[in-house]
Amino acid sequence: MGIAVDTFFLKPDAQGTLQAQIQQMIAEGILLGRFRVGEKLPSSRKLAEHLGVSRITVTLAYTELLSNDYLTSRGRSGYFVSENAPVPPSYAPPERAEETVDWGRAIARRYSGGDMLLKPHDWRDYSYPFIYGQTDPTLFDHANWRLCAVRALGQKDFASLTADYADQDDPLLIEFIARHTLPRRGITARPQEILITLGAQNALWLAAQVLLNHRRRAAIENPGYYALSEMLRRLPCQITPLNVDADGLPPDLVPDETDVIFTSPSHQSPTTATMPLERRRNLLARAHEIDAMIVEDDYDFEMAFAGAPSPSLKSLDTDGRVIYVGSFSKSLSPGLRIGYIVGSEPFIREVRALRMLTLRHPPGHIQRTAAYFLSLGHYDTQIRRVSAALKQRREAMEKAIAEHGLTIAGRGVYGGSSLWMKAPEGVDSYELSRRLIDRSVLIEPGKVFFSGPDEPTEYYRLGYSSIARDKVATGIRYIAEATELFDF
Amino acid sequence: MGIAVDTFFLKPDAQGTLQAQIQQMIAEGILLGRFRVGEKLPSSRKLAEHLGVSRITVTLAYTELLSNDYLTSRGRSGYFVSENAPVPPSYAPPERAEETVDWGRAIARRYSGGDMLLKPHDWRDYSYPFIYGQTDPTLFDHANWRLCAVRALGQKDFASLTADYADQDDPLLIEFIARHTLPRRGITARPQEILITLGAQNALWLAAQVLLNHRRRAAIENPGYYALSEMLRRLPCQITPLNVDADGLPPDLVPDETDVIFTSPSHQSPTTATMPLERRRNLLARAHEIDAMIVEDDYDFEMAFAGAPSPSLKSLDTDGRVIYVGSFSKSLSPGLRIGYIVGSEPFIREVRALRMLTLRHPPGHIQRTAAYFLSLGHYDTQIRRVSAALKQRREAMEKAIAEHGLTIAGRGVYGGSSLWMKAPEGVDSYELSRRLIDRSVLIEPGKVFFSGPDEPTEYYRLGYSSIARDKVATGIRYIAEATELFDF
Structure with a gap:
């Protein structure tokens, strides 16, 4: 060139x-x-x-x-x-004159430096990657996704590829979600009550921006999804972390002055607890009593291989106070960046306007590809295949964990793709994770999920969505061996 | 199924x-x-x-x-x-029980109801669409984009399709922008000084969130890009609209207490004014004097068919105070949602962290496709083809406008894809646009671009990026005829 x-x-x-x-x-x-x-x-x-x-x-x-x-x-x-020209090792532009801007002053609001779980980019190179939330190439239906993407690149779909949708979405995808996806969670919604987002993270952020301000109070789960608490900490709002138990968020802990309750009842993140139906009703009753909104993060419901999932909170909600957040990141892949948010029309009108101001719309091509993938039935097949594989891996996990006497602190009763582990007191799971790198084992230290001054250090998460079943036993053995070496 | x-x-x-x-x-x-x-x-x-x-x-x-x-x-x-089952006309879920939530109270912050330019979704059905910013199917290199997308869907690029990049971007695209795109604007930047965004809108929003708070003051152009002023109005910050002239933003109008100056020097939006080199230097000097940051929206520089564009502000900036915003929305298509933001590392660190919290990252597949499209040279070819077509259309526009005695209020000296028009006093361009619908002519009323209480109503924008050259003469004639019918 x-x-x-x-x-x-x-x-x-x-x-x-x-x-x-x-x-x-x-x-x-x-x-x-x-x-x-x-x-x-x-x-x-x-x-x-x-x-x-x-x-x-x-x-x-x-x-x-x-x-x-x-x-x-x-x-x-x-x-x-020329071939003889001096060749630089890799691209690095010139050292420029020293900049004079005082960035300490120029930056009005800081967002960096948060307590985020940093996953290594080279996780694929680990032999035993107990990583959570990445795509397993052996499970993702790459061939059919590609076929759908190619179809969506066709002349007939030129507009969905190139047009400025402004504040709108692909009507095909919206209709499919309304007709087929939400009914699985017992939810009926009109198209104008659904907005496509760049994954669940974007949906949670949009909801928080509309429902909170500096006078309002958000209740969050503790431990809970770290990217949610980090995000809320950067908004002008009050935050109350509530300690979850084996059934998820206890409704009677929700303080009277709460305006918005963020919860993940299907598979609490990270403990994987599933909230029983009775508690769901109580949570709705509590929210009704204090007139709080609920943001339900249902990020993982499709992976229910061990039993049918409970009805979503949204399906039990007659007040209209539940905002439902769904995502294709776990069931398809996080790199596609497709999620959705469902709520009453006055609410969706605001998140739609906010999305328009911040990014207009998620790319149309990806929306159309997903619409094809879903409507041609590939999605259902994929979920079945993934669920079957996760079930096998889960069995291998539980077997190896029992053999080595490790402790499971939380196991999703309906399935999911991770276990929440507790090391013996005195074991710092961050240090454990560091030592395991030498044996090519990747685990996720749990401290980042906790809010508050006395964050426990002995918890960790083991994902099994990216590790092959035949690697599980050895990986768990290495974890057990590394745990033994601690002085406790 | x-x-x-x-x-x-x-x-x-x-x-x-x-x-x-x-x-x-x-x-x-x-x-x-x-x-x-x-x-x-x-x-x-x-x-x-x-x-x-x-x-x-x-x-x-x-x-x-x-x-x-x-x-x-x-x-x-x-x-x-059954075929005999009652068939509903189209999908509409059941009327549900009346919701009890008081959304007037529940919504903490409103974003809807802003003064946005609403473009008809059916603009393709108009015979004379003088619309701005949409993709012309006769100019976009659909075939090669598709080839690049298919390549990016291959096994080799599985990670870019599916992986959670977290706060990172496709290194291929970043490198291409650093090596080939920015040098065209005289800018050298290291990879860690570049962040991919969901179009220019997302880049402007990220910059505003980092640089502004309720104590800080933003200076914006008047008239100016309506989606920028709408977005800023919803942030906690002060806003000073500054009246632009035929050379763009006058530096001596920038008040002492300004913290951030938003400007579009290449083609001022909507007047299309190009800021002369002398004024660029003066604007930088003024910013230096009052220690203000500058956000340079260079959304349209590739469409410079009438002469080489002036150096970007960023290329003249030795202080490091210019944040540069680029976009592929005009040169490729807005539906792809790819833009980028370039600035000093401390600044990019913050926008990167904010992007992570709000949406993680723009989809990897589209980043990789763009990287291929750019690096295989298709982009350059496309720009040349688009520029040549725009040049012809512009000639047809100016000829027809002169024939009918209409008034051009702003014409980009270097090119661009729109003209800023002024109707005779007393003509309301919104009413004009409404009347023209009957003749299948689409124009963009200009009121929405103005800030302040006395927004003039006689301006309008004529885009020529989506209208065929042989339609221009008739379309302009219809506009002239409809203008004549006003009582002025």
């Missing part, structure tokens, strides 16, 4: 002759890795025209670079970056 | 016998359009197992529905929704 002429730029403040500036510009581009060996330079005529200099100036610069071995010429076909 | 068994749900509070509940559930599903003619019901065994009822109960319910003509049976192959 040739180097495009309009990547060349004479800086208005540059020093030296035009010829020298051109030489320097090209040499710098090569040294910094912008131009690579073998790439063709623009013809001297084109470059001269583009820069508004005489052709001879460019030719002289090229000739000079030729003699310096930065460029080679191949007869009439022009100038190329 | 069969109806999945897990879309069936016995409501815990339902009245009547189990058989009646099952019948009602199916009948309702048909009446409401969830189940369609010809769709197969689950076998009685499966449904019984799923609902935890006896098989005979399900069989009796099916038999009853058969005699009511809701279902038909096809011998041993099972039960199907």
Whole structure:
């Protein structure tokens, strides 16, 4: 590929002759890795025209670079970056003059430095990746996703690929979710009560922005989803963490002054607790009593291989106070970034307007691809396949864990893709995770899920959505061995 | 496609016998359009197992529905929704009981009801669509985009399709932007100084969230990009609209107490004014003097068919105070939702963390597709083709406008894809646009771009990125005729 002429730029403040500036510009581009060996330079005529200099100036610069071995010429076909040109290790632009901006002052609001679970990008290289929430290539129906994507790239779907939807979504996807997905959770919703989001994270954020302000109070689960508490901590609102038990969030802990309750009743994150039907009713009654809204994060309901999931809170809600958040991140893949939020029309009108102001709409092509994948039945097949595999892995997990005497602190009764573990007192699971790296085992330390000053350190999460079944036994054995080595 | 068994749900509070509940559930599903003619019901065994009822109960319910003509049976192959079943016109779920939530109270912050330019979704059906910012199917290189997308769907790119990137981006796309796109604007940036966003709107929003709070003041252009002012109005910050002239934003109008200046120097939106180099320097000097940050929205620089664009503000900035916002919405298509933001590392760290909390990352597949499209040179070809077409259309526009004596209030000296028009005093361009609908002409009334109490009504925008050249003359004639009919 040739180097495009309009990547060349004479800086208005540059020093030296035009010829020298051109030489320097090209040499710098090569040294910094912008131009690579073998790439063709623009013809001297084109470059001269583009820069508004005489052709001879460019030719002289090229000739000079030729003699310096930065460029080679191949007869009439022009100038190329020489094989002998100095090659930078990888692209790193010049050190610039020291910036004078005081960023400490310029940044009005900070978002970095939060307590997030940082997962290694190279998790695929681990032999025993007990990681949560990534896609297993052996389970994702890549072939059919690709077919659907190719169909959605067709002429007939040109508008869904390219159009500015403004505040709207793909009507096909919305209709499918209304007709087929939500009924599985006992929910009926009109199209105008559904909004597509960039995954559940985006849905939770949109809901929080609409329902909270500096005077309002959010109740969250403790331990709970760390990206939710981090997000809320950066909003102007009060936060009350409520300790969950084996049945999830206890309704009688919800303080009177609560405005919004964030909960994950299907599989509490991270303990995997499933809230029993009785408690769901009590939670709704409590919310009714104090007139609080509920945001129900139902991120994982499809993975219910061990029994039918309980009805969603939303399906039991006659007041209209439950906002339902769904996601295809667990059942399909997180990289697609598709979730949805369901609620009463006045609420959806606000999140729709907010989404418009912050990002307009999730890309239409991905929405249309998902609509095809769902409506052609591939989604159901995929869920069945994933559930069957998770069931097997779960059995292998429980068997190995029992053999080695490790302690499960929480196991989703309906399924799910992780177990919540408790190491013996005195074992710091972060240190445990660090030591396990040497044996190519990846576990997720649990401290990040807790709110408050005395965060326990002995919990950890074992995901089994990305580890092969035949790796489970050895991986668990390594964890048990590393745990034994602690002084407790 | 069969109806999945897990879309069936016995409501815990339902009245009547189990058989009646099952019948009602199916009948309702048909009446409401969830189940369609010809769709197969689950076998009685499966449904019984799923609902935890006896098989005979399900069989009796099916038999009853058969005699009511809701279902038909096809011998041993099972039960199907009957062709004689009542067919609803389109899917509309049941009227539910009145909700009791007081949404007026529950909504803590409102985002809807803003002054946005609402473009008709059916703009493609207009014969003379002088619409701005949509994709022209005759100009977008659909074939090569599709090839790149298919390549990005391959096994080799499985991770970019499916992985949770968390706060990261596709390194291929970042590198391409650093090596090839930014140098065209005279900008050098390291990968950690670039973040991919969901279009320019998302980039502007992220920047505003990091740089502004309730004590800080933003200066914006008046008239200016309506979605920017709407977005800022919903943030806790002060806003000063500054009247632009034929050269864009006048630096000496920027008040001393300004913290952030939002500007679109390449093609001021909507007047299309291009800021001369001298004024760019003055604006930087003014920002330096009062220690204000600048957010430079360079959304349209590629469409510079009438002359090379001036260097970006960012390329002239030695302080590090310019945040640069780019977008592929105009050069490729808005439906892809790809933009980027470039700034100093401390700033990018914050917008990256904020993006993580609000949506994690833009979908990897689209990032990878764009990286291929760019690196294979299709992008350059596309820009050349689009620029050539826009140049021709612009000539046709100016010719027709001159013939009919209409007034151009702003024309981008370097190109662009719109003209800013001024109707005679007394002509309300909204009313003008309404009258033109009958002649299948679409224009964009300009009031929405103005801030302040006395918004002028006679301006309008004519986009020419989606109208065929041979339609231009007639479309302009219709506008002139409709203008003449006003009483002024």
